[in-house]
Amino acid sequence: MTKRPDDAKKDLKLYLQDAREAVLWKLAGLSEYDVRRPVTPSGTNLLGMVKHLTGAEAVYFGETFDRPFEGAPGLWVAGTAEPNADLWARPEESRETLIAEYRRVWAHADATVDALPLDALGRVPWPPHSRLPLGRILLHVVAEAQRHAGQLDVVRELLDGATGLRPGDPVLPDVSPDWWPAHHDRVERAARAAARAAGESVPE
Structure with a gap:
């Protein structure tokens, strides 16, 4: 049976929120150093990923649909920042502020999704400036957020051995x-x- 648009939208939002919560949970209980320090040769770190995902949601559910979100970090892949600038936290960028901005962009993104039908067209603001429907954009952001949450699973395990999808759900043998x-x-x-x-x- 084909899902109704509202049901499909609800499912996609559920998977997106699941990834958002997982990303923030990976920071819980860690020191200031551990949430920021690079754990891979390419600099992958926990707090930087929060910053990156904030910028991504701001673009895809903001500027793309003429609903700008003020104050989000620029994405280097979009040519609005120096290479990898959105993937690490500067000393003056507090953990609390970056997390609060991430939560604020959730509300903005969710409002965009709720306000528009899944076939509403937006324009991605970098070459080739593709016009894409909201449903396609939402699916892309879910995939990106879940992929990055998986990266942070590995980063957190390397930092202190903690594992799992969410609190109380380690997904490992007992x-x-x-x-x-x-x-x-x-x-x-x-x-x-x-x-x-x-x-x-x-x-x-």
Whole structure:
């Protein structure tokens, strides 16, 4: 059975909000240093991702539909900031302010989604200035937010070992702490065996 537009919109909003909440939960309980520090060679960090997602929602549900959102960080991919400027937090940008802006852009984005039909056309404000329906934009933002939430799952685990989709939902086997090193070693041995079988050299 084909979903009604209102049902499809409700589902997409649900998945978007799920990603938003997961992103912020990944910052909970961490020090100022840990929410900001780069954990990958390309600089991936927790608070910077909040900043980036704020800018993305502001563009896609603001300027794209002639409903500008004031104060959002520019997106470097849109040519409105220096490379990666929206993916890290400067010392003077407080955690509280960036999180508050993220929550503020949620309300603005949700108002846009509620006000317009899914086939309403918006214009993405960078080349090739594509005209796209709200439904397509909403699907894109859900996919982007969920992808970044997954990145932050890994970042948080590397910082302090915390895992899970949401509080009380670890999505991992209920095993003793000493099970994990043994599991890690088993996976490593399997990878080495497969590499050797493929004729690859394996670091000692």
